[in-house]
Amino acid sequence: MTTLFQHKTKEQWDAIIKTACTSFVSWSESISLVDPLQFFYLAEQSGFKTRFYWSDRNNETTYVGIGCTYTIVVNGNEARFATVETEWKRFIERTTIHSNKTSAGPILFGGFSFDPLKRKSEQWQHFSDATFVVPTVLLTVKNGEATVTITLPSQSEEGEIVRVQQLFTYSDDPFFPSPLPPLVRCEERGKEEWIKAVKQVIERIRLGEFAKVVLAREERFAFADRLDVVALLERLREQQPMSYLFAFEQDGRCFIGASPEQLVKKEGTVCYSTCLAGSIRRGKTIQEDEELGNWLLQDEKNLQEHQFVVEMIKEAMAEMCDTIDISPRPQLLKMRDIQHLYTPVIGESRRNVSLVSLVERLHPTPALGGTPRETALETIRALEPLDRGWYAAPIGWIDTFGNGEFAVAIRSGLLQGNEAILFAGCGVVGDSDPASEYEETKVKLKPMLSALGVKKR
Ligand SMILES: C=C(O[C@@H]1C=C(C(=O)O)C=C[C@H]1O)C(=O)O
Numbered sequence: 001m002t003t004l005f006q007h008k009t010k011e012q013w014d015a016i017i018k019t020a021c022t023s024f025v026s027w028s029e030s031i032s033l034v035d036p037l038q039f040f041y042l043a044e045q046s047g048f049k050t051r052f053y054w055s056d057r058n059n060e061t062t063y064v065g066i067g068c069t070y071t072i073v074v075n076g077n078e079a080r081f082a083t084v085e086t087e088w089k090r091f092i093e094r095t096t097i098h099s100n101k102t103s104a105g106p107i108l109f110g111g112f113s114f115d116p117l118k119r120k121s122e123q124w125q126h127f128s129d130a131t132f133v134v135p136t137v138l139l140t141v142k143n144g145e146a147t148v149t150i151t152l153p154s155q156s157e158e159g160e161i162v163r164v165q166q167l168f169t170y171s172d173d174p175f176f177p178s179p180l181p182p183l184v185r186c187e188e189r190g191k192e193e194w195i196k197a198v199k200q201v202i203e204r205i206r207l208g209e210f211a212k213v214v215l216a217r218e219e220r221f222a223f224a225d226r227l228d229v230v231a232l233l234e235r236l237r238e239q240q241p242m243s244y245l246f247a248f249e250q251d252g253r254c255f256i257g258a259s260p261e262q263l264v265k266k267e268g269t270v271c272y273s274t275c276l277a278g279s280i281r282r283g284k285t286i287q288e289d290e291e292l293g294n295w296l297l298q299d300e301k302n303l304q305e306h307q308f309v310v311e312m313i314k315e316a317m318a319e320m321c322d323t324i325d326i327s328p329r330p331q332l333l334k335m336r337d338i339q340h341l342y343t344p345v346i347g348e349s350r351r352n353v354s355l356v357s358l359v360e361r362l363h364p365t366p367a368l369g370g371t372p373r374e375t376a377l378e379t380i381r382a383l384e385p386l387d388r389g390w391y392a393a394p395i396g397w398i399d400t401f402g403n404g405e406f407a408v409a410i411r412s413g414l415l416q417g418n419e420a421i422l423f424a425g426c427g428v429v430g431d432s433d434p435a436s437e438y439e440e441t442k443v444k445l446k447p448m449l450s451a452l453g454v455k456k457r
Pocket residue numbers: 214216261276277278279305340367368410411423424425426427444
């Protein structure tokens with residue numbers, strides 16, 4: 001065990017890099033346990049412009065990525081999933097990997113946009129339809145053990161190595177996230193327009209055009225000062241311990257959230273997915289909470305919304321898996337601010353089924369798009385008064401063995417300087433009531449709002 005690579009001299013680094021006859025070199029070492037957030041914080045201190053944070057909903061795996069040695073960017077609808085997969089394979093072929101553990105090594109981390117056919121708005125200009133990075137420095141914390149993986153081009157610039165070294169020299173500094181600045185303004189955008197869209201969708205469902213469409217909206221918040229991603233992550237980690245925590249930051253813009261929804265996870269041939277749709281707030285007392293939960297478990301409208309998701313995920317998993325296991329009825333998933341109908345799915349994947357092909361097949365499920373998928377997407381494109389960008393889309397990681405996990409990036413927002421843009425949506429079916437759907441989006445904004453310290457509006 002070493003403390004964060006401090007022992008390595010410049011000559012030793014040079015020796016590792018220069019002996020590689022591939023384009024990239026990656027090596028991993030165990031280090032003493034470090035708070036992943038402190039590591040994330042160090043990136044800024046050392047002047048790296050790209051960083052990401054990921055921890056899964058069971059807190060089994062946390063990744064912090066700093067810098068970017070390799071980037072995959074795809075714009076447009078054509079083959080964005082296949083391109084990410086091919087480019088990742090190409091990268092692995094061109095890299096010498098020194099790692100003493102099978103579970104440690106470089107990963108590819110990134111996300112997709114919800115709908116590449118939607119015209120990109122100004123705020124999402126810097127987020128492509130697929131952006132994935134292999135970080136220069138990766139911290140992996142798995143089951144209480146920490147590993148650092150450094151990945152560099154074999155022709156690394158002198159400065160790059162110095163910067164990585166510098167990162168480790170800061171590593172013992174205490175970390176002080178800045179306090180969150182007070183809210184100065186909030187903008188509830190297009191409430192009337194959104195409610196009108198919900199009404200239109202309800203009418204068209206009743207006419208039999210489609211069965212379910214998810215409509216989302218955004219709210220904008222301006223603060224007195226710059227928002228500190230570290231402070232926000234620290235609060236999300238404390239307030240939403242059962243969620244996927246994610247942040248992807250490039251050049252001062254950060255997409256961040258705490259999502260309860262797994263899209264898919266692959267571990268060897270075992271695949272996991274979840275159906276999550278149908279929602280109600282948490283009760284103020286234990287009794288009220290139970291009553292609300294029981295109501296949700298029996299409410300026809302919510303069960304129908306949920307069933308569309310179950311049917312689609314079941315069908316997709318059955319195509320990709322030899323066997324699947326899915327419970328016959330939903331259970332409750334209780335998060336801090338909201339409870340959902342929840343049905344987990346497990347499958348044994350067919351040969352040659354990759355994680356990225358599962359992501360492609362599953363996105364968007366009717367929990368975020370609708371049923372049937374294509375008509376729902378066209379309706380969202382035409383009626384929804386916003387560009388979702390990376391909201392409601394897959395975000396996650398893949399390792400060199402093809403294992404990895406993607407969450408659905410909901411309960412999320414985009415941070416830029418003093419501003420936060422938050423997103424929330426809900427499934428609309430024939431029996432939906434526009435005013436209640438609007439209230440539901442308010443509940444779904446709560447996780448990000450509480451993390452931002454915004455209480456009553
Ligand atoms: C669309 C969101 O959430 C999705 C929609 C749900 C619903 O309609 O009940 C529940 C969980 C999520 O799949 C969101 O949080 O923004």
